[in-house]
Amino acid sequence: MKLTALDKRILNRLQEDIPFVTRPWAAVARELYIEEGLLIKRISFLNKKGIIRRISAVFSPRKVNFASTLAAVKAVPGNVGRIAKKINSYPEVTHNYRRGGPYDLWFTLVARNRGRIMHIMRQLKKDRDIEEISEFPTVKLFKINVKFPV
Amino acid sequence: MLSKLDKKIIGLIYKDIPLTKKPFRDLADELGIEERLLLERIRFFKKSGLMRKFAASLNHKKIGFRYNAMVVWNIPGRFVDKAGNIMASFDEVSHCYERKPRPGWKYNLYSMVHGRTRGDCFDVVRKISKTLGGNVDHKALFSFKEEKKTGAKF
DSSP states (O other): OOOOHHHHHHHHHHTSOOOOSSOHHHHHHHHTTSOHHHHHHHHHHHHHTTSEEEEEEEEOTGGGTOEEEEEEEEEOTTOHHHHHHHHHTSTTEEEEEEESSSOSEEEEEEESSHHHHHHHHHHHHTOTTEEEEEEOOEEEEEEEOOOOOO | OOOHHHHHHHHHHTSOOOOSSSHHHHHHHHHTSOHHHHHHHHHHHHHHTSEEEEEEEEOTGGGTOOEEEEEEEOOOGGGHHHHHHHHHTOTTEEEEEEEOOBTTBOOOEEEEEEESSHHHHHHHHHHHHHHTTSOOOEEEEEEEEEEEEOOOOO
């Protein structure tokens, strides 16, 4: 899909915080020299096209007392699809990617507490088509800033 | 410790914000609180670092960033901080973490590299590698299928 120059400006702006004011769209529209109504219309279009996944608050799991981890799975050949679906079925799983290399799937978990993560890992381990499931806990965070120049 | 109200607010605003003219007022109504209080708590979340951002999450692929590699590096302990900061300084790197290695998996530094092409990703990996002095043991694990991507539920 071809994005218009205006759509690109909107997408670049919206990857930064929206203003915490009564009419945030009006404030952003003013920055972009457009009308509030037009901005809302374009956002809703970009939403529908799946270009904007969502506009929401993103929290640091650790700081709101949630537990999180990165895990990886080696699956019995031919079963990666089924295993991926099973992993995805947990609402605590936020990302899950098939990747090259020794592990077939890499996924992240964000859960209410550490116990819940351990429970999910134990449940998955029982699957016969999972040869190995391992965790790679964070020691130090250097950067998290997901932003794309559109 | 988070108050009951803060938890309720977090449980509401991690989801998509309504596209109405006064979205925070609508959210405040849903919570049964004043809009002023809601905005004050959101500003507090931001200032205290609880909230990283209140912004749009885009579909990488649909805006042309079709490739991503999780690059895992085997960096000697005393160099990890320096290497992590170098990686973090690249715009193309969205995430950079030090993680515990495991038996059979010696990699301890992870950086997520995004690009429009595979070549773009490799260029970034090469640049990082060169900045680190070259000859650094690493693997670029390209993703070939996104099975799931969603926000965390609070």
